[in-house]
Each structure stands twice: as C-alpha cells, then as structure tokens.
Amino acid sequence: xxxxxxxxxxxxxxxxxxxxxxxxxxxxxxxxxxxxxxxxxxxxxxxxxxxxxxxxxxxxxxxxxxxxxxxxxxxxxxxxxxxxxxxxxxxxxxxxxxxxxxxxxxxxxxxxxxxxxxxxxxxxxxxxxxxxxxxxxxxxxxxxxxxxxxxxxxxxxxxxxxxxxxxxxxxxxxxxxxxxxxxxxxxxxxxxxxxxxxxxxxxxxxxxxxxxxxxxxxxxxxxxxxxxxxxxxxxxxxxxxxxxxxxxxxxxxxxxxxxxxxxxxxxxx
Amino acid sequence: xxxxxxxxxxxxxxxxxxxxxxxxxxxxxxxxxxxxxxxxxxxxxxxxxxxxxxxxxxxxxxxxxxxxxxxxxxxxxxxxxxxxxxxxxxxxxxxxxxxxxxxxxxxxxxxxxxxxxxxxxxxxxxxxxxxxxxxxxxxxxxxxxxxxxxxxxxxxxxxxxxxxxxxxxxxxxxxxxxxxxxxxxxxxxxxxxxxxxxxxxxxxxxxxxxxxxxxxxxxxxxxxxxxxxxxxxxxxxxxxxxxxxxxxxxxxxxxxxxxxxxx
Numbered sequence: 001x002x003x004x005x006x007x008x009x010x011x012x013x014x015x016x017x018x019x020x021x022x023x024x025x026x027x028x029x030x031x032x033x034x035x036x037x038x039x040x041x042x043x044x045x046x047x048x049x050x051x052x053x054x055x056x057x058x059x060x061x062x063x064x065x066x067x068x069x070x071x072x073x074x075x076x077x078x079x080x081x082x083x084x085x086x087x088x089x090x091x092x093x094x095x096x097x098x099x100x101x102x103x104x105x106x107x108x109x110x111x112x113x114x115x116x117x118x119x120x121x122x123x124x125x126x127x128x129x130x131x132x133x134x135x136x137x138x139x140x141x142x143x144x145x146x147x148x149x150x151x152x153x154x155x156x157x158x159x160x161x162x163x164x165x166x167x168x169x170x171x172x173x174x175x176x177x178x179x180x181x182x183x184x185x186x187x188x189x190x191x192x193x194x195x196x197x198x199x200x201x202x203x204x205x206x207x208x209x210x211x212x213x214x215x216x217x218x219x220x221x222x223x224x225x226x227x228x229x230x231x232x233x234x235x236x237x238x239x240x241x242x243x244x245x246x247x248x249x250x251x252x253x254x255x256x257x258x259x260x261x262x263x264x265x266x267x268x269x
Numbered sequence: 270x271x272x273x274x275x276x277x278x279x280x281x282x283x284x285x286x287x288x289x290x291x292x293x294x295x296x297x298x299x300x301x302x303x304x305x306x307x308x309x310x311x312x313x314x315x316x317x318x319x320x321x322x323x324x325x326x327x328x329x330x331x332x333x334x335x336x337x338x339x340x341x342x343x344x345x346x347x348x349x350x351x352x353x354x355x356x357x358x359x360x361x362x363x364x365x366x367x368x369x370x371x372x373x374x375x376x377x378x379x380x381x382x383x384x385x386x387x388x389x390x391x392x393x394x395x396x397x398x399x400x401x402x403x404x405x406x407x408x409x410x411x412x413x414x415x416x417x418x419x420x421x422x423x424x425x426x427x428x429x430x431x432x433x434x435x436x437x438x439x440x441x442x443x444x445x446x447x448x449x450x451x452x453x454x455x456x457x458x459x460x461x462x463x464x465x466x467x468x469x470x471x472x473x474x475x476x477x478x479x480x481x482x483x484x485x486x487x488x489x490x491x492x493x494x495x496x497x498x499x500x501x502x503x504x505x506x507x508x509x510x511x512x513x514x515x516x517x518x519x520x521x522x523x524x525x526x527x528x529x530x531x532x
Contacts, residue, residue, distance in 0.1 A: 028446055035450045042458045042466065049465040054319040177293055180300040187307040196311040201318040 010103060011111035018115030029123065036073060036128055043069045044136055059200055060229075067138040068198050068223055074128045075154065076161065076219050078189050079182070081116065082109050086169040087178045099261065106166065106253065113162055142228040149235060153222040156242040160217050163249035164189065170256045194220035214245035272371065276379055283382035294385060301388035305338055308456065309396075323464045328403040329491055334460045335396040336483040340423035341455075342389025344431075349383035351431040355438035355445060363527070373524060374432075374517075404491070412490055415503060419486025422505035426482050427455075429513040432520055439523040455482055464494065475501075478508045 047069050051062050060068075086109075089095045098105045132138055141147045168185045172178045190196050192215035199207055199220045210216055221238040224230050230238065287294060309331065316327040325333075345352070354377070357363055366373045406412060430451055438444040463471050463484050474480035481502070488494055489502030501508075 028443055031446045031450075035446060038450075039453065039458075042454075042470065045466045045470065046458065046461060050315070050319055050322055053321070053323060057319050177296070180296045183300045183304055187304055191307050191311060196308075197314045201314055203314075203317060206314075 011107060014108060014111040015115035015118070018112045018119070033124060033128065036124070037131060040070050040073045040128070040132055040136075043073060063137075063139050064227055064229070065198070066136060067227060070132045070136060070138045071129075071223055071226065072195050072198075072219055074125050074132075075222065076157065076193070076195060077117075077120065078161065078186050078193075078195070078218075080113055080162065080165040082113055083165050083169040083172075083178065083182060087172045090172050106257065109166065109169075110162060117158065139227065141226055146225065146228055150222060150226040153225050153238065153242065156239065156246065157218045157222050159246050160214060160242060160249065161189075163246060163253055164214070166253050167249065167256065170253065170260065173260050189215050189218060192216070193218040194223075212241065214249065217242040217245055272375060275371070276375070279379040280382050284384065287382075287384050297385045298388040301385065302392055305389070305392050309334065312460075323462050325462050325493060328400045329487075329493065330461065331396055332400040332404065332491060333462065333483045333487040335393050335400060336419060336423050336487050337455060337460050338389050338396065339393030340420055340427050340482060342386045342393055343420070344424040344427040345383050345389070346386040347378060347382070348428045348431055349386075350377040350379075350381035351428075351435045352448070353445075354431075354435035355441075355443055355448075358438045358527075359442060374520070377435075406490060415486070415489045418506045419489060419502065422507075422509035423482045423486055425506075425509040425513050426478055429509070429516040430455075430479065432513075433516045436516065436520040436523040439527045451479075455479060459483055462488075462493070464497070478512050481505050481508055 044066050047065055048062065051058060051065055086095070089098075098108075101108065133140070141150060164185065168178070168181055171181055175181055192210050192213055194216065195218075199210055199216065202210060211220075217238070221242065225235055225238065312330055312334070313327060316322070316330070320326070322330065363373075366376045369376060431448075434444050434448045434451060437447060441447075458466075459474060459480055460483055463474055463480050466474075471480075485499065485502030486505045487502070488499040489505070493499065
C-alpha cells in the first residue's frame with residue numbers, strides 16, 4: 001500500500017512540474033488562443049456554407065454540425081510533445097537513464113503528459129469553450145449524465161491517444177528519424193478520427209470499417225456522446241470499443257518496450 | 270557576379286550533402302505525398318457527400334489546391350532557410366551573418382536547398398493533369414499566361430509570407446506558432462473558394478494577399494466567380510511583387526531593431 005501511495009505521489013509531482021513549465025511562455029499562449037479561435041471561426045463558416053448550399057443532403061442539424069466542428073478543434077491534441085523528447089533522448093543516449101529510474105518510462109511519460117493536458121485544459125480548452133459558446137452559440141450537452149459520460153469518454157480517448165503516441169515514440173528505437181512516422185500517425189488519426197471531416201459524411205463502406213478502428217474513439221465517439229446522438233446501447237458499445245483498443249495498444253506498447261530492453265544498444269555512453 | 274557564383278557553389282554543396290542520406294530522402298518524399306493525399310481525400314469525402322461547395326465541384330477545388338501545393342514546392346526549394354528561422358535567431362546564430370560581407374537575405378538563401386520539395390512539385394503536376402483531364406480547360410495563349418503568372422505570383426507570396434514570419438522573429442522569441450498558423454490557414458482553409466467565408470474574412474485575405482496563393486489564380490482560369498471581383502486573379506503577379514517589397518522593407522527594418530539573444 002505504501003509503495004502505491006508513494007508512486008502516486010511522485011507521479012503527481014512530475015505532473016505538477018510539467019504543468020508549471022508550460023505556463024512560462026505567455027506570448028505564445030495568447031497567439032495560440034487567437035489562432036485556435038480563428039480556425040474555429042473559419043471552420044464554422046466553411047461548414048455553414050456547405051450545409052446551407054446543399055439542403056437536401058444534410059443528415060444533421062446545423063447546430064449539431066457547428067457544435068461538432070467547434071469542439072473538434074479544442075478536444076484532441078493529436079501530436080504529443082513527449083514523442084519528440086524521446087527521439088532526441090534516444091539519439092543522445094540519455095534514454096539509458098530510463099532503465100535505472102525507479103518509475104517505469106510509460107508511467108513517467110503519462111504523468112508528464114497529464115500535467116501538460118490539465119494545464120492545457122485550464123488555460124486553453126475551457127476558456128476557448130466558453131468563448132466559442134458565447135460567440136457561436138454551440139449546443140450544450142443535453143443532460144448532466146451526458147456531461148459525465150462525455151468526460152469519461154474524453155478520458156478514455158486521451159489514454160488511447162497517449163498509447164498511440166507512445167507506440168510511435170518507441171518506434172524511434174528502430175527508426176532514428178521519427179518525422180515520417182509521426183506525420184503518418186498524425187494524418188491517419190486526423191482523418192479516421194473524424195477531426196477533419198465528421199465520420200457522418202464518409203461513404204457507408206468506409207464508415208462501416210472506420211467505426212471499429214481505434215481512431216473513431218478519439219474524436220468521433222466522445223463528441224457523439226456529447227451531442228446526445230447515440231442511444232444507451234450505442235454509448236456502451238462506444239465505451240467497450242475504446243476500452244478494447246486501450247487494452248490492445250497497451251499490450252503492443254509493453255511488448256515493444258520489453259523487446260527494447262532485452263536488446264538495447266545505446267548510442268554514446 | 271561573385272554573388273551568383275557563391276550561390277551556385279553552395280547549392281552544389283547542398284545537393285551533395287543531401288545525397289548522403291538516400292533512404293531518409295525518399296522516406297521524406299513519400300511522407301509529404303501521403304500528407305497531401307490525406308488532405309485531398311478529406312476534400313473528396315466532403316464532396317462525395319455534398320456535390321459542390323458554392324458551385325465548385327471536386328475537380329475545380331482540386332485545381333485551387335494544385336496552386337497551393339505547386340507554389341509551395343517551388344518556393345520552399347529555395348526558401349527553406351526561412352522555415353525554422355526563429356530557432357536560428359533564438360540560438361544567437363544569426364549574429365554570424367551580420368559580420369559576413371554579404372546581405373543577410375542572400376546568406377540565408379545560400380544556406381539551404383530543399384530537394385525533397387520534388388514531392389510537392391510532383392504532387393502538384395499530377396493534380397494538374399488530373400484536374401485538366403476532367404475540367405477540359407481550353408489552353409489558349411491567355412490561359413497559359415494566366416497559369417504561369419499565377420504560379421509565379423503564388424510562389425512569391427508564399428516566400429514573402431515566410432520572410433514575414435522570419436522578420437517577426439526579431440520581435441517575438443518564438444514564431445513557430447505563427448508559421449504553423451500561416452501554413453494551416455493556406456492549406457486547410459484557403460484551398461476552398463473564399464466565397465465560403467464572410468465578407469470581412471474575404472477582405473482580410475485579399476488585402477493581406479494570401480488568397481492570391483490559390484483561390485484567385487485558379488479563379489482567373491476557371492472564371493467561376495463572374496459578378497464578384499474574382500477577375501483580379503488575372504493580375505496575381507502585381508500584388509505578389511508589392512507584398513514582397515513591403516515585407517522586404519519590414520525585414521530590413523526588423524534587422525536594424527535586432528538585439529542579439531547571445532552573449
């Protein structure tokens with residue numbers, strides 16, 4: 001028991017430290033907020049026009065579409081910073097330290113990312129959400145239970161996203177240049193999670209495949225829960241899908257890590 | 270004359286050094302092509318559900334996109350030195366350029382030749398052939414002229430934009446967010462007909478001339494927007510030169526203002 005509370009405590013300290021570190025650059029913060037707002041604004045204009053020009057082909061209401069588009073831009077951060085840190089630490093050989101640390105690399109990275117996430121949530125996502133709500137009048141969740149389910153779903157989405165990024169980062173042990181792999185990961189997630197185009201607009205054959213892939217659990221499923229577009233059974237299915245993919249990706253990640261530890265060749269000393 | 274010789278020499282060096290990492294070179298090309306393919310696929314998905322956006326079909330919108338990809342490819346081949354310029358300034362490396370006997374702009378240009386831009390240029394050409402096959406554009410002398418001046422003008426504007434962000438890095442420590450902003454704006458939003466945005470946005474993108482990168486030159490050839498002032502796409506080259514001149518003045522002014530971050 002004491003072991004567990006100790007490790008939780010040390011992880012909380014790591015999370016807190018990253019949280020504070022991200023507060024340092026204030027000009028960038030303002031630029032980021034303004035940039036995100038502009039993108040949300042333009043996306044909403046774009047989709048509103050498309051929606052109004054083609055009245056017969058719509059499958060959702062305009063309000064729902066606007067809410068979806070507005071939220072995608074602030075919900076998921078697909079590219080996580082630790083992927084690049086790991087790459088540079090592998091190249092410099094610093095990664096060796098991770099093997100002797102008392103905390104597992106995965107846990108350490110997760111705690112670090114979580115700190116960054118909450119920092120982002122407080123200073124960016126929530127302010128942006130409030131701004132978008134007042135500026136564009138997006139829909140609020142239908143009920144209190146929808147809010148709770150949405151938060152749960154976003155949390156699962158976050159773990160899934162972390163796992164995919166973790167797998168990419170570990171791949172840096174085999175591929176020394178992560179740039180390409182990272183672009184592949186980002187673009188695949190962006191497209192298949194419904195971050196660029198909502199999955200509703202995918203042709204049926206593609207949608208029937210995409211909805212079972214891990215990516216749908218990152219943006220599309222949480223937002224559908226928020227919008228109240230899914231029945232109770234569909235919500236349960238969505239959670240099941242997210243959990244199954246979390247288990248699979250966690251397994252892949254730990255297999256990779258085992259393999260790395262057993263035949264690691266460190267650059268430099 | 271000696272400037273030109275120096276430039277050619279450094280370009281030859283760049284070509285040689287890039288040949289050292291063959292595998293990475295091809296991987297990067299493949300990655301870039303994949304990136305654009307996904308962007309286009311997203312547009313295709315949208316338009317397979319809805320037939321058109323403001324009367325523009327998939328081929329016409331791809332034609333707009335083609336201007337963006339091709340002009341970016343041409344521009345970045347020579348201007349890649351300005352892509353991560355703020356890192357250069359932040360590390361204090363810029364000081365070296367100030368004591369050398371050539372203009373700073375020239376030295377940055379000499380520093381980098383981006384050969385992976387073949388990916389953008391090839392993607393652009395493939396897109397062009399594909400769109401042209403479906404759109405049946407009549408290639409009269411006028412249209413050929415419009416195409417060339419459009420691509421040249423668009424490349425100049427993309428270059429000016431990078432130079433603009435680079436000038437700003439003398440005032441703001443980290444401009445990476447702005448560079449990303451400009452790129453996303455051009456690639457994800459301004460590759461749609463700008464009629465989808467409201468009047469204010471249209472004015473902003475016309476005065477700060479980034480709509481001349483893809484929408485206006487494409488419209489000059491396709492003639493889709495007849496009652497608006499879409500016709501100004503025929504003169505893309507003029508705003509591009511004006512914009513470059515203004516940005517260049519700002520660049521000179523910013524360098525004068527510059528205090529080193531090094532010690």
